[in-house]
Amino acid sequence: MENEIETKIAEFAAAKNLLVEPNAVRLLSKKQNFEEILKELLIQNVFLITEQKVNDFLIKKETKLGEVTQVLVKPRSFVPLASEIDPKYRVMEEYDVTNKNASGGTVKNFLEYFRGKFNFLSSTIKKRTGFEAKPISMLKQTSPNNEIALIGMISKKWISKNGHLVFELEDLEATCVVVFPKTDTHLTESAQKAVLDNVVGVKGKKASDEMIIANEIVFPELPNRAVKAPARDVSVASISDIHVGSKLFLEKEFNQFLEWLNGNVSTQKENERIGKIKYLIITGDNVDGIGVYPDQFDELAIKDIFIQYEAFAELIKKVPEYIEIFIIPGQHDAVRRADPQPAIGKEYTKSLAGYKNVHFIGSPSWVEIEGLKFLLYHGASIHDLTSSVSFLRPDKPEEGMVELLKRRDLMASYGSKQPYVPEKNDYLLVREEPDFYFGGDMHHNGYTQYRGCTVINSGTWQARTAFQIQLGHVPTPGIAVETDLKTRKITENHFYTQGGKKWS
Numbered sequence: 001m002e003n004e005i006e007t008k009i010a011e012f013a014a015a016k017n018l019l020v021e022p023n024a025v026r027l028l029s030k031k032q033n034f035e036e037i038l039k040e041l042l043i044q045n046v047f048l049i050t051e052q053k054v055n056d057f058l059i060k061k062e063t064k065l066g067e068v069t070q071v072l073v074k075p076r077s078f079v080p081l082a083s084e085i086d087p088k089y090r091v092m093e094e095y096d097v098t099n100k101n102a103s104g105g106t107v108k109n110f111l112e113y114f115r116g117k118f119n120f121l122s123s124t125i126k127k128r129t130g131f132e133a134k135p136i137s138m139l140k141q142t143s144p145n146n147e148i149a150l151i152g153m154i155s156k157k158w159i160s161k162n163g164h165l166v167f168e169l170e171d172l173e174a175t176c177v178v179v180f181p182k183t184d185t186h187l188t189e190s191a192q193k194a195v196l197d198n199v200v201g202v203k204g205k206k207a208s209d210e211m212i213i214a215n216e217i218v219f220p221e222l223p224n225r226a227v228k229a230p231a232r233d234v235s236v237a238s239i240s241d242i243h244v245g246s247k248l249f250l251e252k253e254f255n256q257f258l259e260w261l262n263g264n265v266s267t268q269k270e271n272e273r274i275g276k277i278k279y280l281i282i283t284g285d286n287v288d289g290i291g292v293y294p295d296q297f298d299e300l301a302i303k304d305i306f307i308q309y310e311a312f313a314e315l316i317k318k319v320p321e322y323i324e325i326f327i328i329p330g331q332h333d334a335v336r337r338a339d340p341q342p343a344i345g346k347e348y349t350k351s352l353a354g355y356k357n358v359h360f361i362g363s364p365s366w367v368e369i370e371g372l373k374f375l376l377y378h379g380a381s382i383h384d385l386t387s388s389v390s391f392l393r394p395d396k397p398e399e400g401m402v403e404l405l406k407r408r409d410l411m412a413s414y415g416s417k418q419p420y421v422p423e424k425n426d427y428l429l430v431r432e433e434p435d436f437y438f439g440g441d442m443h444h445n446g447y448t449q450y451r452g453c454t455v456i457n458s459g460t461w462q463a464r465t466a467f468q469i470q471l472g473h474v475p476t477p478g479i480a481v482e483t484d485l486k487t488r489k490i491t492e493n494h495f496y497t498q499g500g501k502k503w504s
Protein backbone atom coordinates (compact mmCIF):
# COMPACT_ATOMS: atom_id res chain seq x y z
CA MET A 1 0.00 0.00 0.00
CA GLU A 2 2.78 2.37 1.03
CA ASN A 3 4.74 1.49 -2.13
CA GLU A 4 1.68 2.21 -4.20
CA ILE A 5 1.39 5.71 -2.71
CA GLU A 6 5.12 6.28 -3.18
CA THR A 7 4.78 5.37 -6.87
CA LYS A 8 1.88 7.81 -7.20
CA ILE A 9 4.00 10.55 -5.60
CA ALA A 10 6.88 9.81 -8.01
CA GLU A 11 4.52 9.93 -11.00
CA PHE A 12 2.92 13.15 -9.83
CA ALA A 13 6.35 14.75 -9.22
CA ALA A 14 7.61 13.68 -12.66
CA ALA A 15 4.56 15.20 -14.35
CA LYS A 16 5.19 18.51 -12.56
CA ASN A 17 8.99 18.50 -13.01
CA LEU A 18 9.59 18.26 -9.28
CA LEU A 19 12.56 16.54 -7.63
CA VAL A 20 11.47 14.76 -4.47
CA GLU A 21 14.11 13.33 -2.14
CA PRO A 22 13.46 9.75 -0.88
CA ASN A 23 12.94 10.91 2.77
CA ALA A 24 10.41 13.47 1.58
CA VAL A 25 8.60 10.76 -0.39
CA ARG A 26 8.38 8.65 2.78
CA LEU A 27 6.98 11.59 4.74
CA LEU A 28 4.51 12.51 2.00
CA SER A 29 3.33 8.91 1.69
CA LYS A 30 1.80 9.24 5.18
CA LYS A 31 -0.32 12.16 4.03
CA GLN A 32 -3.57 11.60 2.20
CA ASN A 33 -3.33 15.06 0.65
CA PHE A 34 0.21 14.74 -0.78
CA GLU A 35 -0.91 16.16 -4.14
CA GLU A 36 -2.24 19.26 -2.46
CA ILE A 37 1.04 19.70 -0.52
CA LEU A 38 3.16 19.35 -3.65
CA LYS A 39 0.93 21.78 -5.56
CA GLU A 40 1.23 24.39 -2.83
CA LEU A 41 5.02 23.98 -2.75
CA LEU A 42 5.04 24.42 -6.50
CA ILE A 43 3.11 27.67 -6.13
CA GLN A 44 5.88 28.80 -3.74
CA ASN A 45 8.44 27.97 -6.49
CA VAL A 46 9.91 25.06 -4.58
CA PHE A 47 11.12 22.48 -7.09
CA LEU A 48 13.53 20.45 -4.97
CA ILE A 49 11.35 18.84 -2.34
CA THR A 50 13.40 17.88 0.73
CA GLU A 51 12.16 16.31 3.97
CA GLN A 52 12.83 19.64 5.71
CA LYS A 53 10.73 21.55 3.16
CA VAL A 54 7.79 19.17 3.64
CA ASN A 55 8.17 19.36 7.42
CA ASP A 56 8.26 23.18 7.42
CA PHE A 57 5.22 23.25 5.19
CA LEU A 58 3.27 20.90 7.44
CA ILE A 59 4.12 22.84 10.59
CA LYS A 60 2.99 26.12 9.05
CA LYS A 61 -0.14 24.46 7.72
CA GLU A 62 -1.12 22.58 10.85
CA THR A 63 -0.25 25.33 13.29
CA LYS A 64 -0.01 29.07 13.11
CA LEU A 65 3.61 28.95 14.23
CA GLY A 66 4.93 30.43 11.01
CA GLU A 67 3.30 33.73 11.88
CA VAL A 68 5.43 34.43 14.92
CA THR A 69 8.82 34.00 13.30
CA GLN A 70 9.18 37.64 12.26
CA VAL A 71 8.23 38.99 15.69
CA LEU A 72 10.87 37.03 17.48
CA VAL A 73 13.82 37.72 15.23
CA LYS A 74 13.62 41.38 16.21
CA PRO A 75 17.00 42.42 17.63
CA ARG A 76 17.02 42.62 21.38
CA SER A 77 16.76 46.09 22.74
CA PHE A 78 19.04 45.33 25.70
CA VAL A 79 22.08 43.24 26.54
CA PRO A 80 21.03 40.52 28.97
CA LEU A 81 23.50 39.87 31.77
CA ALA A 82 23.04 36.13 31.27
CA SER A 83 24.28 36.42 27.67
CA GLU A 84 27.65 37.59 28.91
CA ILE A 85 28.43 34.70 31.21
CA ASP A 86 29.15 31.02 30.52
CA PRO A 87 26.68 28.46 31.82
CA LYS A 88 27.69 26.41 34.84
CA TYR A 89 25.86 23.08 35.00
CA ARG A 90 26.32 19.34 35.01
CA VAL A 91 23.60 16.83 34.15
CA MET A 92 24.00 14.17 36.87
CA GLU A 93 23.72 11.25 34.48
CA GLU A 94 24.22 8.73 37.26
CA TYR A 95 20.60 9.42 38.33
CA ASP A 96 19.05 9.35 34.84
CA VAL A 97 17.57 6.13 33.40
CA THR A 98 18.14 7.29 29.79
CA ASN A 99 20.01 4.58 27.80
CA LYS A 100 20.27 2.43 30.91
CA ASN A 101 16.88 0.78 31.36
CA ALA A 102 17.71 -2.85 31.99
CA SER A 103 14.79 -4.28 33.91
CA GLY A 104 13.31 -7.50 32.62
CA GLY A 105 10.33 -7.11 34.95
CA THR A 106 11.04 -10.52 36.53
CA VAL A 107 10.31 -11.52 40.12
CA LYS A 108 14.05 -11.26 40.78
CA ASN A 109 14.03 -7.66 39.47
CA PHE A 110 11.16 -6.80 41.84
CA LEU A 111 12.89 -8.38 44.84
CA GLU A 112 16.15 -6.57 44.09
CA TYR A 113 14.22 -3.34 43.59
CA PHE A 114 12.43 -3.48 46.93
CA ARG A 115 15.57 -4.66 48.73
CA GLY A 116 17.55 -1.73 47.29
CA LYS A 117 14.77 0.70 48.22
CA PHE A 118 14.59 -0.65 51.77
CA ASN A 119 18.37 -0.52 52.26
CA PHE A 120 18.68 3.11 51.15
CA LEU A 121 15.62 4.39 53.03
CA SER A 122 16.35 2.50 56.26
CA SER A 123 19.95 3.74 56.26
CA THR A 124 18.61 7.30 55.86
CA ILE A 125 16.34 6.85 58.90
CA LYS A 126 19.21 5.33 60.90
CA LYS A 127 21.25 8.51 60.40
CA ARG A 128 18.79 10.41 62.59
CA THR A 129 20.17 11.08 66.02
CA GLY A 130 18.29 9.36 68.82
CA PHE A 131 16.79 6.71 66.56
CA GLU A 132 18.57 3.48 67.45
CA ALA A 133 16.62 1.02 65.35
CA LYS A 134 16.76 -2.75 65.78
CA PRO A 135 15.84 -5.42 63.22
CA ILE A 136 12.19 -6.50 63.57
CA SER A 137 13.37 -10.03 64.52
CA MET A 138 14.78 -8.54 67.77
CA LEU A 139 11.23 -7.83 68.97
CA LYS A 140 11.00 -11.43 70.22
CA GLN A 141 14.04 -10.92 72.48
CA THR A 142 12.74 -7.66 73.96
CA SER A 143 10.99 -7.79 77.34
CA PRO A 144 7.26 -6.94 77.38
CA ASN A 145 6.53 -3.21 77.85
CA ASN A 146 10.10 -2.29 76.96
CA GLU A 147 10.61 0.40 74.34
CA ILE A 148 12.00 -0.55 70.91
CA ALA A 149 12.62 1.31 67.63
CA LEU A 150 12.05 -0.54 64.35
CA ILE A 151 12.28 0.28 60.65
CA GLY A 152 10.15 -1.40 58.03
CA MET A 153 8.22 -1.14 54.79
CA ILE A 154 4.45 -0.84 55.21
CA SER A 155 2.92 -3.97 53.68
CA LYS A 156 -0.62 -3.52 55.09
CA LYS A 157 -2.56 -0.63 56.56
CA TRP A 158 -5.99 -0.89 58.17
CA ILE A 159 -8.26 0.35 60.96
CA SER A 160 -8.83 -2.16 63.76
CA LYS A 161 -12.22 -3.14 65.18
CA ASN A 162 -11.59 -0.67 68.01
CA GLY A 163 -10.76 2.18 65.67
CA HIS A 164 -6.95 2.18 65.93
CA LEU A 165 -4.77 2.66 62.86
CA VAL A 166 -2.62 -0.44 62.31
CA PHE A 167 0.35 -1.18 60.04
CA GLU A 168 2.00 -4.42 59.13
CA LEU A 169 5.67 -3.58 58.86
CA GLU A 170 8.35 -5.74 57.26
CA ASP A 171 12.10 -5.61 56.96
CA LEU A 172 14.32 -8.03 55.04
CA GLU A 173 13.80 -10.84 57.58
CA ALA A 174 10.66 -10.44 59.67
CA THR A 175 7.28 -8.73 60.02
CA CYS A 176 5.37 -7.19 62.92
CA VAL A 177 2.17 -5.31 63.67
CA VAL A 178 2.26 -1.67 64.78
CA VAL A 179 -0.75 -0.14 66.50
CA PHE A 180 -1.26 3.63 66.71
CA PRO A 181 -3.64 4.30 69.62
CA LYS A 182 -6.62 6.38 68.50
CA THR A 183 -6.31 8.45 71.70
CA ASP A 184 -3.01 9.85 70.36
CA THR A 185 -4.59 11.95 67.60
CA HIS A 186 -1.38 13.79 66.69
CA LEU A 187 0.52 10.52 66.15
CA THR A 188 -2.37 8.92 64.27
CA GLU A 189 -2.57 11.96 61.99
CA SER A 190 1.15 11.62 61.11
CA ALA A 191 0.86 7.87 60.58
CA GLN A 192 -2.22 8.34 58.35
CA LYS A 193 0.03 10.15 55.86
CA ALA A 194 2.02 6.97 55.23
CA VAL A 195 0.94 4.75 52.36
CA LEU A 196 1.77 1.18 51.39
CA ASP A 197 5.42 0.56 50.45
CA ASN A 198 6.64 3.58 52.43
CA VAL A 199 9.63 2.84 54.61
CA VAL A 200 9.15 4.34 58.08
CA GLY A 201 10.67 4.15 61.53
CA VAL A 202 8.45 3.55 64.58
CA LYS A 203 9.16 3.65 68.27
CA GLY A 204 6.88 2.02 70.79
CA LYS A 205 6.32 -0.45 73.60
CA LYS A 206 6.37 -4.17 73.02
CA ALA A 207 2.85 -5.61 73.39
CA SER A 208 3.67 -9.15 72.20
CA ASP A 209 6.35 -10.96 70.20
CA GLU A 210 4.66 -9.68 67.02
CA MET A 211 3.19 -6.36 68.10
CA ILE A 212 4.20 -2.92 69.36
CA ILE A 213 2.06 0.02 70.51
CA ALA A 214 3.64 3.03 68.78
CA ASN A 215 4.38 6.41 70.34
CA GLU A 216 6.43 7.88 67.46
CA ILE A 217 6.68 7.59 63.67
CA VAL A 218 9.48 8.99 61.53
CA PHE A 219 9.94 9.32 57.79
CA PRO A 220 13.34 9.33 56.03
CA GLU A 221 13.06 13.14 55.48
CA LEU A 222 15.68 15.62 54.31
CA PRO A 223 17.95 16.77 57.11
CA ASN A 224 17.44 20.30 58.45
CA ARG A 225 19.71 22.43 56.31
CA ALA A 226 20.49 26.08 55.73
CA VAL A 227 19.45 27.49 52.35
CA LYS A 228 22.43 27.49 49.96
CA ALA A 229 23.12 30.45 47.67
CA PRO A 230 25.14 30.35 44.44
CA ALA A 231 28.11 32.62 43.81
CA ARG A 232 26.55 34.29 40.75
CA ASP A 233 23.43 36.39 40.52
CA VAL A 234 21.34 34.46 37.97
CA SER A 235 17.78 33.19 37.67
CA VAL A 236 15.94 30.14 36.46
CA ALA A 237 12.67 30.24 34.51
CA SER A 238 10.36 27.26 34.65
CA ILE A 239 7.30 26.12 32.72
CA SER A 240 5.55 22.80 32.24
CA ASP A 241 2.80 20.88 30.46
CA ILE A 242 2.84 22.86 27.21
CA HIS A 243 0.77 20.20 25.40
CA VAL A 244 1.66 21.33 21.86
CA GLY A 245 -0.76 19.69 19.44
CA SER A 246 -3.81 19.99 21.69
CA LYS A 247 -6.63 22.21 20.45
CA LEU A 248 -6.42 23.82 23.88
CA PHE A 249 -2.69 24.68 23.64
CA LEU A 250 -2.44 28.41 24.42
CA GLU A 251 -0.31 29.20 21.41
CA LYS A 252 -0.83 32.96 21.44
CA GLU A 253 0.05 33.22 25.13
CA PHE A 254 3.07 30.95 24.72
CA ASN A 255 4.39 33.14 21.93
CA GLN A 256 3.90 36.17 24.17
CA PHE A 257 5.99 34.40 26.79
CA LEU A 258 8.72 33.81 24.18
CA GLU A 259 8.64 37.45 23.13
CA TRP A 260 8.87 38.45 26.79
CA LEU A 261 11.84 36.11 27.29
CA ASN A 262 13.48 37.86 24.34
CA GLY A 263 12.89 41.23 25.97
CA ASN A 264 10.53 42.38 23.22
CA VAL A 265 7.44 43.20 25.26
CA SER A 266 8.86 44.21 28.62
CA THR A 267 9.82 47.40 30.38
CA GLN A 268 13.45 48.33 30.94
CA LYS A 269 13.15 47.49 34.64
CA GLU A 270 11.65 44.12 33.81
CA ASN A 271 14.44 43.50 31.30
CA GLU A 272 16.99 43.63 34.10
CA ARG A 273 15.16 40.74 35.71
CA ILE A 274 14.64 38.83 32.45
CA GLY A 275 18.29 39.38 31.58
CA LYS A 276 19.30 37.31 34.62
CA ILE A 277 17.54 34.19 33.34
CA LYS A 278 20.31 31.78 32.41
CA TYR A 279 18.36 28.50 32.62
CA LEU A 280 14.91 27.29 31.57
CA ILE A 281 13.39 24.15 33.07
CA ILE A 282 10.49 22.39 31.32
CA THR A 283 8.97 19.59 33.35
CA GLY A 284 7.17 17.39 30.84
CA ASP A 285 4.02 16.91 28.76
CA ASN A 286 5.75 18.95 26.08
CA VAL A 287 3.30 17.72 23.46
CA ASP A 288 -0.22 16.34 23.84
CA GLY A 289 0.76 13.01 22.26
CA ILE A 290 -1.50 10.60 20.39
CA GLY A 291 -3.83 8.07 22.00
CA VAL A 292 -2.92 9.00 25.57
CA TYR A 293 -6.59 8.71 26.60
CA PRO A 294 -9.79 7.60 24.83
CA ASP A 295 -11.26 10.12 22.36
CA GLN A 296 -8.12 12.25 22.47
CA PHE A 297 -7.88 12.23 18.68
CA ASP A 298 -10.85 14.61 18.36
CA GLU A 299 -9.18 17.06 20.76
CA LEU A 300 -5.97 17.31 18.74
CA ALA A 301 -5.07 20.23 16.51
CA ILE A 302 -2.03 18.28 15.25
CA LYS A 303 -2.74 14.59 14.78
CA ASP A 304 0.81 13.44 13.98
CA ILE A 305 3.28 12.95 16.84
CA PHE A 306 6.30 13.91 14.72
CA ILE A 307 4.64 17.12 13.65
CA GLN A 308 3.71 17.85 17.27
CA TYR A 309 7.41 17.65 18.19
CA GLU A 310 8.36 19.74 15.17
CA ALA A 311 5.94 22.43 16.29
CA PHE A 312 7.35 22.17 19.83
CA ALA A 313 10.90 22.48 18.42
CA GLU A 314 9.92 25.63 16.50
CA LEU A 315 8.88 27.21 19.79
CA ILE A 316 12.02 26.11 21.63
CA LYS A 317 14.18 27.60 18.88
CA LYS A 318 12.81 31.02 19.85
CA VAL A 319 14.31 30.84 23.35
CA PRO A 320 17.44 33.02 23.42
CA GLU A 321 20.50 30.89 22.64
CA TYR A 322 22.34 31.92 25.83
CA ILE A 323 19.69 30.19 27.98
CA GLU A 324 20.36 26.52 28.78
CA ILE A 325 17.13 24.54 28.48
CA PHE A 326 16.49 21.28 30.36
CA ILE A 327 13.50 19.30 29.08
CA ILE A 328 12.12 16.19 30.73
CA PRO A 329 9.22 14.02 29.50
CA GLY A 330 5.78 13.51 31.01
CA GLN A 331 3.12 10.88 30.48
CA HIS A 332 1.93 12.61 27.26
CA ASP A 333 5.37 12.48 25.65
CA ALA A 334 6.57 9.81 23.22
CA VAL A 335 8.45 7.71 25.78
CA ARG A 336 7.24 4.89 28.02
CA ARG A 337 4.46 5.93 30.41
CA ALA A 338 6.03 4.11 33.35
CA ASP A 339 8.43 5.89 35.68
CA PRO A 340 11.36 6.40 35.55
CA GLN A 341 11.01 7.82 32.04
CA PRO A 342 13.99 8.11 29.70
CA ALA A 343 14.67 11.28 27.69
CA ILE A 344 12.54 11.95 24.59
CA GLY A 345 14.19 10.10 21.68
CA LYS A 346 16.34 11.82 19.06
CA GLU A 347 13.95 10.71 16.31
CA TYR A 348 11.45 13.26 17.66
CA THR A 349 13.89 16.07 18.34
CA LYS A 350 16.05 15.98 15.19
CA SER A 351 15.58 19.61 14.31
CA LEU A 352 16.95 20.68 17.71
CA ALA A 353 20.07 18.52 17.38
CA GLY A 354 22.22 21.52 16.45
CA TYR A 355 21.02 23.54 19.43
CA LYS A 356 23.72 22.97 22.02
CA ASN A 357 21.74 24.78 24.71
CA VAL A 358 18.84 22.29 24.55
CA HIS A 359 19.14 19.22 26.79
CA PHE A 360 16.64 16.37 26.70
CA ILE A 361 16.95 14.35 29.91
CA GLY A 362 14.86 11.75 31.79
CA SER A 363 12.17 12.08 34.45
CA PRO A 364 13.33 12.12 37.16
CA SER A 365 16.64 13.84 36.47
CA TRP A 366 19.18 15.70 38.53
CA VAL A 367 21.14 18.68 37.29
CA GLU A 368 23.77 20.58 39.19
CA ILE A 369 23.28 24.25 38.29
CA GLU A 370 25.52 26.99 39.68
CA GLY A 371 26.70 24.53 42.35
CA LEU A 372 23.14 23.75 43.53
CA LYS A 373 21.34 20.43 43.09
CA PHE A 374 18.12 20.47 41.07
CA LEU A 375 15.68 17.57 41.06
CA LEU A 376 13.36 17.51 38.04
CA TYR A 377 10.40 15.11 38.02
CA HIS A 378 7.18 15.37 36.02
CA GLY A 379 5.17 14.05 38.95
CA ALA A 380 2.72 11.30 38.02
CA SER A 381 3.05 9.66 41.42
CA ILE A 382 1.54 12.71 43.14
CA HIS A 383 -1.76 11.80 41.44
CA ASP A 384 -1.64 8.44 43.18
CA LEU A 385 -0.63 9.92 46.50
CA THR A 386 -3.35 12.57 46.29
CA SER A 387 -6.01 9.94 45.61
CA SER A 388 -4.84 7.58 48.38
CA VAL A 389 -4.69 10.08 51.26
CA SER A 390 -7.23 12.67 52.29
CA PHE A 391 -4.90 15.52 53.27
CA LEU A 392 -3.60 16.38 49.77
CA ARG A 393 -5.38 18.50 47.16
CA PRO A 394 -4.73 18.79 43.41
CA ASP A 395 -4.61 22.58 43.69
CA LYS A 396 -1.75 22.34 46.23
CA PRO A 397 0.74 20.21 44.29
CA GLU A 398 3.65 21.57 46.34
CA GLU A 399 2.32 19.74 49.41
CA GLY A 400 2.36 16.42 47.56
CA MET A 401 5.90 17.19 46.37
CA VAL A 402 7.02 17.76 49.96
CA GLU A 403 5.46 14.44 50.94
CA LEU A 404 7.59 12.71 48.28
CA LEU A 405 10.70 14.47 49.58
CA LYS A 406 9.86 13.38 53.15
CA ARG A 407 9.71 9.80 51.92
CA ARG A 408 12.96 10.36 49.92
CA ASP A 409 11.14 8.35 47.26
CA LEU A 410 9.28 9.63 44.19
CA MET A 411 7.34 6.38 43.96
CA ALA A 412 4.48 6.85 46.37
CA SER A 413 3.09 3.34 46.31
CA TYR A 414 3.57 0.40 43.98
CA GLY A 415 0.56 -1.04 42.14
CA SER A 416 -1.48 2.18 42.03
CA LYS A 417 -2.54 3.87 38.80
CA GLN A 418 0.91 5.05 37.78
CA PRO A 419 3.10 2.17 36.54
CA TYR A 420 6.75 1.84 37.62
CA VAL A 421 9.55 -0.22 36.16
CA PRO A 422 11.70 -1.95 38.78
CA GLU A 423 15.04 -0.77 37.43
CA LYS A 424 18.08 -2.35 39.08
CA ASN A 425 19.24 1.07 40.15
CA ASP A 426 16.20 2.76 41.72
CA TYR A 427 16.18 6.13 39.98
CA LEU A 428 13.10 7.23 41.90
CA LEU A 429 14.88 7.37 45.24
CA VAL A 430 15.87 10.86 46.34
CA ARG A 431 19.48 9.93 47.02
CA GLU A 432 20.81 13.48 47.15
CA GLU A 433 19.61 16.46 49.16
CA PRO A 434 18.10 18.76 46.51
CA ASP A 435 18.26 22.56 46.74
CA PHE A 436 15.44 22.80 44.20
CA TYR A 437 12.70 20.41 43.17
CA PHE A 438 10.81 21.29 39.99
CA GLY A 439 7.62 19.45 39.02
CA GLY A 440 4.62 19.69 36.70
CA ASP A 441 1.77 17.34 35.82
CA MET A 442 -0.95 18.86 38.03
CA HIS A 443 -1.48 21.85 35.68
CA HIS A 444 -1.41 24.02 38.78
CA ASN A 445 1.31 26.29 40.09
CA GLY A 446 2.47 25.89 43.65
CA TYR A 447 5.51 26.82 45.73
CA THR A 448 6.92 26.11 49.14
CA GLN A 449 10.14 25.66 51.08
CA TYR A 450 11.05 22.43 52.80
CA ARG A 451 14.29 22.03 54.77
CA GLY A 452 16.57 24.05 52.49
CA CYS A 453 14.80 22.90 49.31
CA THR A 454 12.70 25.28 47.24
CA VAL A 455 9.77 23.33 45.80
CA ILE A 456 8.25 24.68 42.58
CA ASN A 457 5.40 23.23 40.60
CA SER A 458 4.96 24.88 37.22
CA GLY A 459 1.45 24.97 35.75
CA THR A 460 0.46 24.53 32.13
CA TRP A 461 -0.03 26.15 28.72
CA GLN A 462 -3.20 24.19 28.02
CA ALA A 463 -6.59 25.73 28.74
CA ARG A 464 -9.01 23.91 31.05
CA THR A 465 -9.94 20.54 29.54
CA ALA A 466 -13.38 18.87 29.55
CA PHE A 467 -11.94 16.23 31.90
CA GLN A 468 -10.77 18.91 34.36
CA ILE A 469 -14.20 20.55 34.25
CA GLN A 470 -15.72 17.14 35.03
CA LEU A 471 -13.35 16.75 38.00
CA GLY A 472 -13.84 20.32 39.16
CA HIS A 473 -10.10 20.98 38.82
CA VAL A 474 -9.21 24.56 37.94
CA PRO A 475 -5.75 24.79 36.33
CA THR A 476 -3.44 27.82 36.35
CA PRO A 477 -2.46 28.22 32.70
CA GLY A 478 -0.06 30.66 31.08
CA ILE A 479 2.30 31.40 33.98
CA ALA A 480 6.09 31.47 33.56
CA VAL A 481 7.81 31.13 36.91
CA GLU A 482 11.07 32.92 37.47
CA THR A 483 13.27 32.11 40.48
CA ASP A 484 16.19 34.21 41.64
CA LEU A 485 18.77 31.64 42.72
CA LYS A 486 20.46 33.95 45.19
CA THR A 487 17.43 35.19 47.09
CA ARG A 488 15.08 32.33 46.09
CA LYS A 489 12.47 34.96 45.36
CA ILE A 490 9.84 33.53 43.03
CA THR A 491 8.00 35.73 40.54
CA GLU A 492 4.99 34.60 38.56
CA ASN A 493 4.73 36.15 35.10
CA HIS A 494 1.17 35.85 33.82
CA PHE A 495 0.43 35.60 30.10
CA TYR A 496 -3.07 34.18 30.20
CA THR A 497 -4.67 36.76 32.43
CA GLN A 498 -3.88 40.45 32.71
CA GLY A 499 -1.26 41.74 35.14
CA GLY A 500 1.43 39.94 37.07
CA LYS A 501 0.93 38.46 40.49
CA LYS A 502 4.02 38.23 42.59
CA TRP A 503 4.84 35.52 45.06
CA SER A 504 7.74 35.50 47.47
Ligand SMILES: [Fe+2]
Binds near residue numbers: 241243332441
Ligand atom coordinates in the same frame (compact mmCIF):
# COMPACT_ATOMS: atom_id res chain seq x y z
FE1 LIG B 1 -0.06 17.69 31.47
